[in-house]
Amino acid sequence: MIQKSKRTLWWILSAVLLLSLIPVAANAQGSDPTDDEVNAVAKQLYCPVCENIPLDACGTAACEQWRGIIRDKLAEGWTEEEIKIYFVNQYGDRVLAEPPRRGFNWIVYIVPVVIFVGGGYLFYRGFEQWRSPEPDSNVRKKEKTTPKPVTLSEDDISRVEEELRKRSQR
Amino acid sequence: MKKILLWGGLAILLVFLSIGLYRSQQGQVGKGETAPDFELISFSGDTYQLSDFRGSVVLVNFWASWCESCKPEADDLEDAYQYYLNRGDVIFLGVDYVDTEPEALGYLEEFGITYPNGPDLRTEISQAYRVRGVPETFIIDQNGIISHVQIGPFSSFEHIISTIDPLLE
Numbered sequence: 322m323i324q325k326s327k328r329t330l331w332w333i334l335s336a337v338l339l340l341s342l343i344p345v346a347a348n349a350q351g352s353d354p355t356d357d358e359v360n361a362v363a364k365q366l367y368c369p370v371c372e373n374i375p376l377d378a379c380g381t382a383a384c385e386q387w388r389g390i391i392r393d394k395l396a397e398g399w400t401e402e403e404i405k406i407y408f409v410n411q412y413g414d415r416v417l418a419e420p421p422r423r424g425f426n427w428i429v430y431i432v433p434v435v436i437f438v439g440g441g442y443l444f445y446r447g448f449e450q451w452r453s454p455e456p457d458s459n460v461r462k463k464e465k466t467t468p469k470p471v472t473l474s475e476d477d478i479s480r481v482e483e484e485l486r487k488r489s490q491r
Numbered sequence: 492m493k494k495i496l497l498w499g500g501l502a503i504l505l506v507f508l509s510i511g512l513y514r515s516q517q518g519q520v521g522k523g524e525t526a527p528d529f530e531l532i533s534f535s536g537d538t539y540q541l542s543d544f545r546g547s548v549v550l551v552n553f554w555a556s557w558c559e560s561c562k563p564e565a566d567d568l569e570d571a572y573q574y575y576l577n578r579g580d581v582i583f584l585g586v587d588y589v590d591t592e593p594e595a596l597g598y599l600e601e602f603g604i605t606y607p608n609g610p611d612l613r614t615e616i617s618q619a620y621r622v623r624g625v626p627e628t629f630i631i632d633q634n635g636i637i638s639h640v641q642i643g644p645f646s647s648f649e650h651i652i653s654t655i656d657p658l659l660e
Contacts, residue, residue: 369614370589370624382557386591412589413613428507435500 354395362391362401365418366408375418519627519640520620526551526631527619531584533609534596539584542635548658549582549631550651553611553622555590556598561626564644565602571651572606580633581655586611588625632658 363377370383377388387408394404408416420426473481520527526549531539541549552568554561568583575581585608587595592610599608611617620629628641639654 368589383555383589386557386594390591409613411610411612413615413618415614432504439497439500 352396354392358395359388359392362395362404363388365401365405366416367418369412369415517621519622519642520629520637522637522640524637526629526635526637527616529616529619531586531607531609531616532612533607534587534592534599535607537607539607539609541584541631544582545635546633547580547582548633548655549584550655551584551586551620551629551631553586553588553617553620553625553627554598555588555625556594557590558588558625560644562602564626565598565604567645567648567651569602569604569606570648571655574648574652575655578659580659583607585609586616588617588622589614630654630658 360377364375366376366387367374368376368379368381368384368387371379371381374384376384390407391404394407399407405417409421414421414426420429422430526541528540528542531541533539541551550568550571554565568585572583575583583606585599585604585606587608587610590610595608595610598604620627623642626641626644628639628645629637630639630641632638638658641654645651
C-alpha cells in the first residue's frame, strides 16, 4: 500500500515537474528579444552610413533596419557571433567595432602597444635622468683640462722659497 | 641604433597615416577613369559582370530603401530603362547599398523597378567606386570608361536620357 502511494506521488511529482518546464520552453522559443539584448549586439557593430556611431546609438532609418534584423535573428535563436558573421558577410569587416585580427588590421592592435611601450621607456629614461642627473658638462670640461701635477726639482723649490722670502720682507 | 629604430618606426607610422588620410580624402571614381569591374548577384540570383557588357553603355545606380532622396529618381530610372530596353545596348544595374533585403525588395516593388538589382555584398562595389552616399549613378561608355557621375538624384527622365544619348551617337 505504502509502496503504491509512493509510486503515485513519484508520478505526480514528475508530471508537475514536466508541466512546469513546458511553459518555460515555449516562452524561450517564442519570446521577443529585449531592447537590451538587441543593443548588446548592436553596440559591437557600426553602420557604414553613419561613421563613428555605434549601431545601438544611431538613429537613422538604416540603423533602425539593422537593429530590426538583429531582433529577428535573436528571436530565431541565432547567437551573437552568428549575427556578427552575417553582418560581416553582408556589409564587410568595417561594420565590426573590433576589426578581426588578420592582415592589415593587425596595425590597429600593434601600434597602440608600440606607442605605449615606447612612451613607457621614454618616461622611464626621463625619470632615471631626473633621479640621478649627469654631471654638469662644464664641470666635466674642467676635469678634463685640469693639468697633471708637475714635479719640481730641488733648484726650482729653492728658487720659489727665495722668491717668497723676498716678497714677505717687502 | 636606437635612434634609427625610433625614427624609422615613426616614419612608417606617418606613411600609414598619410595613406589612410589620402584614401579618405579621395572622392568618387571620376569621369574619364576606367570603371572598376564588379560582380553583382541580383536579388533573383542572376550574376552580372560589368566587364561582360563591354560594347554597351552601362548605368550603375547606387541606392537604398532607407534613402529618401533615391525615391524621386526611381520612377525616372525605370522609365529610362524601358525607353532603351529594345535597343539592347544600354544596360541598367541597380546596386543596393547598405540595406536590408526585405525593405529593398519592398522598395523595388513599390516603384515597379524591373532592371537587375542586387545587394552590394560586403560593400565591395561601393568601396571600389568610392561611393560617399546614395543616390550616386555612374554612366559607363562602350569602352568601360566613366562618362558621367551623378551625385544625388537625377532631376528628371530627360536628365537621364541627356546623359546617355550622346554616347549612342
